[in-house]
Amino acid sequence: MALLNDDRLFPADEGTRAIARRLYEGIRALPIVSPHGHTQAGWFARNQPFPDPVTLFVQPDHYVFRMLYSQGVSLEELEIGRPQVSNPRKVWSIFASHYYLFRGTPTRLWLDFAFQELFGLTERLSAATADHYYDVIDDKLKTAEFLPRALYDRFGLEVLATTDSPLDSLADHAAVRASGWKGRIVPTFRPDSVVDPSFADFHKNVQALGELTGEDTATWHGYLQALAARRAFFKAQGGTATDHGHATARTADLSEAESEWLFGKVLAGGADAAQQELFRAQMLTEMARMSLEDGLVMQIHPGSVRNHNRQIFERYGRDMGADIPASTSYVEELRPLLNRFGNETGLTIILFTLDETTYSRELAPLAGHYPCLRLGPSWWFHDSPEGMRRFREQVTETAGFYNTVGFNDDTRAFLSIPARHDVARRMDAGFLARLVAEHRIDEDEAVELAHELTVGLVKKAYKL
């Protein structure tokens, strides 16, 4: 009995599957390069055991609790949002008895991988096996081999990027490096909280930015200086990239005077929604300009309508599974930025989307032309077998493979990292196998491409 089959996710056709197997064998054991995600440097700085199964698998994973919630399980029952889970075994039992809801979802694949590969569990999770699971996981979490640093090694991680506020001291990153441990945990500069006026505490954050850098962030000039200074600090701490989570992909190219005026308006809290949007747009272009100067790779993640569920937001705050993708467009939106910097070969901008219609219509044509553009992998809701397949099928013919950047796990769930990369490797092997089986590329090319998609392109794009 096993949760995982060695051929999982490969195409069913025997001939194609045989090719996929061979391609996968060549990449399955390659190190994991994780250039974008939401794990915490503090785990590796402190190297303490993860607590109970619920705190590890249910509480932080909005993929998990949003599905349970959609089927009538309340967040109260799951003890979501509590500083500490009072009855983890009971929450675990609710989760286990609803595990069938995840059939056909990537969450099921990720969890089964962790259950079997890390904890040696081979019977399916259900109400009947809930206690057994709980006991096995809880026990193992207390052992040395389940400490964060040990897992980092066991996962074959080569580098792991976190995502951090410009106001973060990066003390945990420094502590990791100071510890002498050989793991590489690098920060990513995510300035949303100081460039997006709709952000809670925007004004306070800009002030804090000034204090941190000694710049006068009440002025446009000082504000930009402060951002540049923090970028330099992140770079000095090992960072190679920035990340921008905006509602749209809109960019702007305002004059110095217009920017200055707009910043004043925004900072004074007098900007309306359109002006706030324009400010975010201008800031993307400013960030691109700084990237051209300091070499940090720029990631743009647009198109999520945040906190769609008002009641959940008011009760539980951000990132509670109630973010919903919306229609997104890039062609006119990116034009101001691209008109300034699009032809720069020294700049790398990695585009992501939650709107799959843009793959073949906009993103592949853009990335297949502009030297600065690359396409990030299928993201968030689309980080799944079918989502990955659609990405390759809709992007490759126009952008080629070499304008993409390999896989991102983008996860808060540390234990899901190897599972997620394994899914991506298998899906890429399967996609390449189909191209080989249909005689669109030769197998020696597929071998080379599989390696590129797994480690080559990601290292190059992210300068890792």
Next chain:
Amino acid sequence: MALLNDDRLFPADEGTRAIARRLYEGIRALPIVSPHGHTQAGWFARNQPFPDPVTLFVQPDHYVFRMLYSQGVSLEELEIGRPQVSNPRKVWSIFASHYYLFRGTPTRLWLDFAFQELFGLTERLSAATADHYYDVIDDKLKTAEFLPRALYDRFGLEVLATTDSPLDSLADHAAVRASGWKGRIVPTFRPDSVVDPSFADFHKNVQALGELTGEDTATWHGYLQALAARRAFFKAQGGTATDHGHATARTADLSEAESEWLFGKVLAGGADAAQQELFRAQMLTEMARMSLEDGLVMQIHPGSVRNHNRQIFERYGRDMGADIPASTSYVEELRPLLNRFGNETGLTIILFTLDETTYSRELAPLAGHYPCLRLGPSWWFHDSPEGMRRFREQVTETAGFYNTVGFNDDTRAFLSIPARHDVARRMDAGFLARLVAEHRIDEDEAVELAHELTVGLVKKAYKL
């Protein structure tokens, strides 16, 4: 010689096909639950023979005559819109000689199924076989086993929902029940004609609603009372659901005073297009509120541009194959309604779409979060093998299977019901078989899911 192959619609790969066959065998003979469609209760109340082949297969089926029309066959030749067909054999012969146009369409699958399974025809329909077909069908229609009630039994129907105006007396439904026949024909409350101000005779309809209920529908309060009363009446007649065919998915959450003012404006005929849209939007929220109270399941079918062809509309009226889907969005549109009722576990709202781009981008993320939301099956133009496949591939990974509600045949063509359900069962079996073949679920889970997708989920969602 046969029109139908036992393996039709299953994936070609032998291993996958074998799994699909096994899964299909487990569900092929399950009763048909038909929770949404456009057949007529009167057929079962009166139990009279269907007339000739043309009146059965050509006249009522806009899938059929829109294709012929697109290829230059006039509606006059087909005698569309006539109270009675004067030369059915001639119309049948035109249809037969154009039957090749349906190659690759679901209409072909549905018709071949009816031809072979119901009428024993096994040679392909064409000019050469037109007369033979006509004679065989015409003869059989006169026999007892082709009376509506006999067909209901033969099809294995367990329940059949019709779609009805709030002004309908539901006398036919009552007659069916009074007759002692064991068939279950239930009404569905479809209030478009009394909640959509752009509807022909809106004002007259609202007045009629008042007369029917004894409420003063000239006031907002009386209007709402009257709607609640008709809903209660439908429920008493066996109804379990409402249905709403709006141009968009827009909802609103106006204050009592705003609603009252808007209703006055709309009723006086003074509302402009934006105000009419706002009224429809508010009415969706009112209907959700009533559903929470009376337990009727709410279906929303947005996104069709009705009567696109002015000339056809002026000459032949509504529902003549000239409705065209348009780009639809849900995220901001549903927000007002969801902000009020989205977290209610006692409410069920089933969303449909004609815009497939919303499957993965909007609908699956919404249904995978909000407890009240479920996704209806692929609809209308997308109620087809490829359409069903895209639905499962784009919805399942985010919403799972359990936030969907099984199949709807949504048909006016009674004889196509078993064919349509058979297509859905085969496509689901094939989709599940692929998941099994790719080791994404186990076969015992697929067996359980196949059953759920065929009868379990639909009964639960529609409370049938």
Next chain:
Amino acid sequence: MALLNDDRLFPADEGTRAIARRLYEGIRALPIVSPHGHTQAGWFARNQPFPDPVTLFVQPDHYVFRMLYSQGVSLEELEIGRPQVSNPRKVWSIFASHYYLFRGTPTRLWLDFAFQELFGLTERLSAATADHYYDVIDDKLKTAEFLPRALYDRFGLEVLATTDSPLDSLADHAAVRASGWKGRIVPTFRPDSVVDPSFADFHKNVQALGELTGEDTATWHGYLQALAARRAFFKAQGGTATDHGHATARTADLSEAESEWLFGKVLAGGADAAQQELFRAQMLTEMARMSLEDGLVMQIHPGSVRNHNRQIFERYGRDMGADIPASTSYVEELRPLLNRFGNETGLTIILFTLDETTYSRELAPLAGHYPCLRLGPSWWFHDSPEGMRRFREQVTETAGFYNTVGFNDDTRAFLSIPARHDVARRMDAGFLARLVAEHRIDEDEAVELAHELTVGLVKKAYKL
């Protein structure tokens, strides 16, 4: 060793592949009908050798140089935009050493086909084989069998349509016919430069149109007369179609007086962007009216944002690989035109799109209803194996096969024509094979359909 496998592009499943092979064998040698493209009549009028490999394969092909550009190769290095290439061997070597970038793209398929089938090359192009390739191609280009007319015959072309300005004298077309050579090179009327006010030199072009026809194109009436006269001239020179490359699919149905006023405004250079758009919209309807009169088939190609890269446009001009598709819609946009002429069976309008989301949502429903509408094949970025597959999968179930018009190669690259048609034939064979394997059509029907998709439908739709 070979670049091409006989089974390329066929589905991997053995049973399906066997059917695809049989279907393909029935169409592989059929003549090529090329109803839409951008080759030059002058080639056949003068029948001179093509120059070196670079001028043939790299310089004119924006599919090629946009990919190289996207990966940091400058257009200067490639000598793009130069009247003559000074160092073709060096440019060829740059191209060859980047040939791996095209893995998984249709460009790779097209080029490999030309390399092997026309030049007998069987080792993959790379830095190592660059010189060998250059020598072989360069040598062969000087031989008689590589002259344009010889290639026309060798390709099995039956007719080849060019795309021409209304101001073109069509002297080359006349010269071809006068030469007594049996090849058929027909012009296509593409009036963008005289109907689109945003076009460079619009005013001058309208003036030239007047001079050419002896009409007073300063008046609305004279302008329309002049256009009709040039259409008649194109028709007399063998033309059967017009082509319209607009930013959107918008049409209008203004009164005579409104049109006249708008034309005056536009001609005087005083029209704003919205008025220019309205003028283009009205002109589509005028062109449809003329098509109904003179029988020219109308092609509409909307949805490309031209010259997206300002720097490239300023330095190199139009058509340099920097056109990017944008979201496009048809339902409301085409309504004015369709309300006037949509029900005419004597009119043929062929619709294209760069926005694949419209296939199932808008285009198939429209073409499956209106007698005048047909769907052009997948276009430009989507003229690729996956693009063709998506087109068939998303269009066929609603529009059927018979509302489509076969394949267009749409190319400037003469040598890619047989390769492109071969890809289309193989993909159609594969798609039909799947329908047969899944028992959705019978094989005798697929044989007939394969023939229709290859030559039947295109000849009928384009009246060739």
